[in-house]
Amino acid sequence: MPEAVLQIANSWLIWGIAIAIIVIVLIQSLLYIRLSFRAADQIGFPREKCVRGLRAGAISAIGPSIAIFIVMVGMMSVVGGPITWLRLSIIGAAPTELTAATIGAEALGVKFGSADYDLTALATSWWTMTINGTGWLICAALFTHKLEGMREKMGGGDPVWLAIMSGGAMLGCFGFLNSRNIVSGLRELQSGLAGGGGPLYAAIGGVLGMVLMMHLAKKLTWLREYTLGIAMLIGMAVAVILV
Template identity: 85%
Template sequence: MPEAVLQAANSWGVWLIAIAIVVIVLIQSLLYIRLSFKTADLIGFPREKCVQGLRAGAISAIGPSIAVFIVMVGMMSVVGGPITWLRLSIIGAAPTELTAATVGAEALGVKFGGADYDVMALATSWWTMAINGTGWLLVTALFTHKLEDVREKIGGGDPKWLAIVSGAAMLGCFGFLNSNSIMAGYKGLKAGAAGGGGPLYAAIGGLLGMVLMLTLAKKLTWLREYTLGIAMLIGMAVAVILV
């Protein structure tokens, strides 16, 4: 890959744009946290519970962040540091971003990060990554405020039924995401590919880790808010050891 490509990708102008957008996202996050605490005060929700939830979310984010960081290192060597930092800060789906960058290069007829990967290919990868995320942002902007109405209609106003519907939706989402990893790991093992069973090992390790942490949390109540984050780390550790 020509040196001029990385020089353009890591130029100060791109860094300034990336920093500005990431700062906006950070400010939005802080405003959202402040709004959550204000709303909790209005409805009489204990502030210490809000702090516990915030701390649990931060700890649970450690596991996914490690996977994002690993992909980020690889992407930085091709599409540059600022655009990688920017995309993974506002989207966070590392495999999707890497796939979009690769598809963009292939659409131009060059190999991602190859010797013929020039500035035009870099721009194509950037555009593909941006367009790939546009659909999610549009759906979020146009339909998020309608989801609560849909949930209320499905639940019929019954709090217990609403809780069941919400729980089922979450189980469906996480189950779908896990099924992809499980099938990818199974196919990798079946094909005898090196490290192919990693996703399957991670899913099984995470499941066993979650069962273990929930069991321990029954006696060690302070452990409850850390269970998800620790279980994800256990899953990743199992995958690394077995692969």
């Protein structure tokens, strides 16, 4: 792609816009944390457990962040550092953002990152990534406040059934997301693709890592809040070693 395109994509003006938006996101995050602590105090929830939950979330985010970082390096070389940093800081779904940027370029008949990838294609990729994220915001604004009422109706007010139903929904979501990795890994192995099977190995390694961590956490109670993050790292390590 032309060097002039990257110069504009990495210009100080774009960096300034990206930094301003990310600062707003950080402020929002801090406000949410403060509100959660206030709500915990109102219902008598121990502050120590809030801190532990916050720390567990931060630790669990390490694994996905590493995967995002790998995609981020590739995106930076095409759409620029500031927009890549901005989009992944707001959405965090690296494959989705990369796909949106590619679709935007292909809509103009230009291959993503090719020599024909000019300023018009760059702007189209940026707009596609931005508009692609508005659907989630609209759905969240329109339907989030209704989900709790729907959950109560489906559960019939029984707290035990509500807990089982919520847990089943989470297992279904994660199972659906993970099944694609397992299927793609199996197809890579069946086709004899060199270096294939990585997603499958990562899934198996993650499961075994989680079983191991849960077993250790029974004796080492302080380890419980780190189990998910460590299991993710184990899965990634297994995939790297076997592939």
